[in-house]
Amino acid sequence: MPRYLIRLSYDGTHFSGWQIQDHARTVQQCLEKALSYFDAPVPLTVTGAGRTDAGVHALRQYANFDLEKEISPQQMVAALNTRLPDDIRVLQSWQVTSDFSARYSALSRSYEYHLAIHRTPFNRLYSAFLPRYRINAEIIEKCLPYFLGEHDFSTFAKLNPDLHHQRCTVQEFTLEIKDDELIFRIRANRFLHNMVRRMIGTSIRLGHQNKDPMIIKDLIAAANPNNDLIFTAPPEGLFLAEVEYILECISSR
């Protein structure tokens, strides 16, 4: 049975996240419904690279699934986009080998986080705005290097008992300071639940409270999420920006 990989983009505003849940509109559910148009195996399973939370957007997300039929990339993109709501768009499609997984074959994931300096009618869906916080870009920027490298990130995650360990390697974490917004960019081999939003939220809180950025080091070492400095930044500023794979895996035949 051929396996397919698709690259897609979605506006997370009106989704209860990626993962299928009862009585909720999710991206996975919309995809599975659109795919039922093909002679899909029952049950059809769509595996995403990252399970984004409610309100989180994706510039580039990836998902794989198996279908009975051979479908060309052009056919796949056209057929899915005709059947999907306009807040999800499929950008590209590939046929991949049956051992490829959008989730487990990913080498790393990259996220962007947009923090608005002023709220406008046009940024309200695609950036966070924190009127109760004084945005101290200088302190925020100095926090970021402390997250780099391999650490146990328990402090910055919702506890997940299914995980063997909480170690992640943060490969990149930068801040771009613009007139009207701050843009955070982060890449890691994997992310724990809420990890990006907690790292960014906590850096914003340290800036607001005029604290020493070095505190990040102690927070990581403590491996304890129950600290008053931990703040989960809101979801609307977060975008899954890219997922990195070994290119040989993606044959576009």
Place this chain on the structure above:
Amino acid sequence: MPRYLIRLSYDGTHFSGWQIQDHARTVQQCLEKALSYFDAPVPLTVTGAGRTDAGVHALRQYANFDLEKEISPQQMVAALNTRLPDDIRVLQSWQVTSDFSARYSALSRSYEYHLAIHRTPFNRLYSAFLPRYRINAEIIEKCLPYFLGEHDFSTFAKLNPDLHHQRCTVQEFTLEIKDDELIFRIRANRFLHNMVRRMIGTSIRLGHQNKDPMIIKDLIAAANPNNDLIFTAPPEGLFLAEVEYILECISSR
């Protein structure tokens, strides 16, 4: 009774335009409701610089109204934004002389129109996308200069029997060609109903049909809106960008 002028911005997606109508959500209605918090005269009348249509956005719109009370600019902005929905934001407020009108004191109005080359989940609310049209930027660009200057624009307007004449002076009409969108920018002393969308839509249709841009000249001269070449481009790409006033009128005391 002091007269106030406000500068505001709104996302037109969920509004049935500017003007109050029964059983419809409009910008004017939201403003009048928010203003009823002050000791507003009954009836309270809010006059806008431009009566944008359903789905049309405003980067900068202006409106004036009279209130019994003296209210500082800071108070006005804060009080209104607390009471307005988040798809409208008041940006600034001035007290003006009682002969000032956001509508009649305006020297000119500037609009932007965004035409997307590809539809994405993030541009769907803020740009037009015309999959049935081949976008011929070269022909479109050559159409624009024919609109410049003073003309009777009856060809490009919904008939309005209340108007004495259909003459308008188009002072600027340019096209910026980007990788993923075309941006039109137009300024005129006044605009007739649907005029921007019909000028842009018709230029797009001429490009699609590979016609001579000079046809615009004949279309204007004919003063006849019933021509198969006339096409009204969709509202979601249109933004009221700025309204120009003689600055002395706006005292920020």
